[in-house]
Amino acid sequence: MNRPIRVLVGKPGLDGHDRGAKVIARALRDAGMEVIYTGLRLTPEQIVQAAIQEDVDVVALSILSGAHNHLLPKVVDLLKSEEVYDEVLVICGGVIPEEDIPVLKEKGIAGVFTPGTPTQVTIDFIKENLKR
Amino acid sequence: MELVERLLKGDKRAAARLITMVENNDPAVIAMLSEIYKYTGKAEVIGITGPPGSGKSTLTDKLTKLLRKQNKKVGIIAVDPTSPFTGGSILGDRIRMSDLNTDPGVFIRSMGTRGHLGGLALATLGAVKILDAYGLDYIFIETVGVGQSEVDIVKAADTVLMVMVPGLGDDIQAIKAGIMEIGDVFAINKADREGADRTKTEIEMMLDFNEGDWRPPVKKVVAIHNEGVETLLESIQRHRTYLEDTGELIERRSKNSEREILDLAQHSLMKKMVGTEEDKYEIKVFAEKVAKRKMDPYTISNEIVEKITNKKD
DSSP: OOSOOEEEEEEESSOOOOHHHHHHHHHHHHTTOEEEEEEEEEOHHHHHHHHHHHTOSEEEEEEOSSOHHHHHHHHHHHHHHTTOGGGOEEEEEESOOGGGHHHHHHTTOOEEEOTTOOHHHHHHHHHHHOOO | OHHHHHHHTTOHHHHHHHHHHHHTTOTTHHHHHHHHGGGOSOSEEEEEEESTTSSHHHHHHHHHHHHHHTTOOEEEEEEEOOOTTTSOEEEOGGGGGGGGTTOTTEEEEEEEOOSOTTHHHHHHHHHHHHHHHHTOSEEEEEEESOSHHHHHHHHTSSEEEEEEOTTSOOHHHHHHTTTTTTOSEEEEOSTTSTTHHHHHHHHHHHHTTOOSSOOOOEEEOBGGGTBSHHHHHHHHHHHHHHHHHHTHHHHHHHHHHHHHHHHHHHHHHHHHHHSSHHHHHHHHHHHHHHHTTSSOHHHHHHHHHHHHHHOOO
């Protein structure tokens, strides 16, 4: 592929801490990707509309608040109802309890990266799992 | 051409995909752009530039919200730099515009400057046309005012808004950057800070040397608190009326089109010259011979030009 991978990095929900999101944004940038950083406190609707306008390959969500089981599947559902889910890889990172990971994957979050994951693992995962 | 049809019907995803194709230099996009060209020219294009951190995105956000109250549809193309080392970038202009994400009358697109051979201006202008045909009334192009191609982009707008902030240095900075010539409207943002009046006076003094009938207004604003934004929008709209009334709009657009034609022609010539790896290799071989004084660069470049002007697609 001779075009840069475009990734939306965003934080759904109300937690006010985006250190992790910024670290991953920077790592993806250094891996040659175009990162659209959308900032804190976004609703799933805002994230999905931004993803459509930016025509991204990946939506990467960071969440620490514990609301992941509610907010992340909502992003997937909205992407589906906008008919773009088939082209967009959805991944997430943050504080996610082990037992919730299979549930999230079941609901369409392709990759879940918990604290301590080397950024290279995430980068490789994106490159290997792009949908288009 | 299915994408074009969808775009003309106002399909957001088609607009987004076409912009991606323009950015990626997709060979199929040229035909699509020429197809939509006749539907463009209706939108008012406003270039916004100024130093990093001067508040361009915040101001764009506030201006857009005002225009939405006037029932106008708005597009925003926000350009941020691409790292020349990794090709990656962090495009962060949307952070200041989160509330606009879900407004169906607003379309925001972030673009990296990428590394393409003078292609940034072409990609941006392509995106403007796509959003114009998509049916927007106003299109903002927001870019950091550094580098020739960024300045070229804002110059391609109908109205250029220059965003300044107090305390950036003495008035020599303003002349040095050559920005006095391209601004049609000036905003001094963060005007609640010390030195705003002095900055305003300095800009006004520099503008005294400008010739022409339009005297660029200099407006103090505090974008984050939404102060002075309404007056600023009035100035922008007044400039538009001026352009239309005096016939300068078509003059300005002709000038921009002239540059665009030449840029496009230059771009396709470059593609013919160094479009393939083979071509690039050939030039390298010549370069080595030139360096060793076995050939001279004058003859070689002439031969290359002759060869590509005879080359058929």
